[in-house]
Amino acid sequence: MNRIHRFALAGAAVAFAATGCAHNERRAAQADAERANQTGVVRIDQTIQKLCQAAPDRAPMFDFNSASLTTEARQSLDMVAYCLSDGPMKGKTLHIVGYTDPAGTESYNYELGYVRAGNVAKYLTNHGVKRSQLVVMTLGEEGASPDPERWPAERIVDLTMLD
Numbered sequence: 001m002n003r004i005h006r007f008a009l010a011g012a013a014v015a016f017a018a019t020g021c022a023h024n025e026r027r028a029a030q031a032d033a034e035r036a037n038q039t040g041v042v043r044i045d046q047t048i049q050k051l052c053q054a055a056p057d058r059a060p061m062f063d064f065n066s067a068s069l070t071t072e073a074r075q076s077l078d079m080v081a082y083c084l085s086d087g088p089m090k091g092k093t094l095h096i097v098g099y100t101d102p103a104g105t106e107s108y109n110y111e112l113g114y115v116r117a118g119n120v121a122k123y124l125t126n127h128g129v130k131r132s133q134l135v136v137m138t139l140g141e142e143g144a145s146p147d148p149e150r151w152p153a154e155r156i157v158d159l160t161m162l163d
Contacts, residue, residue, distance in 0.1 A: 042073050042120065044080065045160045048094075052083030062155040064103070067115040069123060077123050080159065085128035093162040095135045096120050101151030102141040113138030120157050135162060 044052075062068070069077070083089045098117030100109040114137070121136045144154045 042076055043156055043158045044076060045158075047161050048080060048083070048089065048159060051088045051161075052079050062116055062157075064101075064152075064155070065112070067112060067119050069119055073120075074123065077120065078127065081124050081127035081129050084124065084133055085130075089161065091133070093133050093135060094124070094129075095158075095160045095162050096137070097158045097160075098136075098138045098140075099154055099156050099158070100141050100144070101154040102144045102146070103148075103151060104141075106141060110138055110140035113140040116155075116157050120159070 062070075080094070084092065084094060096117045098113035098115070098120075100113045100116075102109065104112070117136045117138055121131070121134045124134060125131050141154070145151065
């Protein structure tokens with residue numbers, strides 16, 4: 001477990017350096033998800049949506065205490081997988097970040113966020129994406145709202161293009 005944590009922390013440092021602080025963007029997207037009354041989402045950034053003609057980022061993703069992909073999430077990820085393996089994003093790198101609500105311990109939520117992001121990566125590699133195209137990390141409950149009514153919107157995985 002310590003190895004996973006160290007890898008994820010190193011990935012977090014690289015991601016922050018590469019992408020900067022996305023806290024305000026995350027809050028805006030969370031508000032959108034809350035308005036949609038969802039249990040969690042896979043958020044596909046607009047660049048990927050445009051290049052891959054992927055559906056808007058409203059596919060339900062994770063239930064409470066779960067890292068299982070829903071049917072809707074798999075359908076959205078199918079478009080992303082095609083786009084990364086044979087489409088306009090072929091050879092590009094995808095950044096996958098898992099988040100949780102703050103209901104559990106910080107260490108548990110950190111692991112759960114990593115498992116969620118890892119399940120997305122596994123799905124994509126099983127559908128033709130090269131593992132070398134994926135950067136997987138977790139931020140756990142970081143930036144999560146203290147309001148339990150907002151927690152369903154925290155159960156997400158963000159997908160963004162790195163290059």
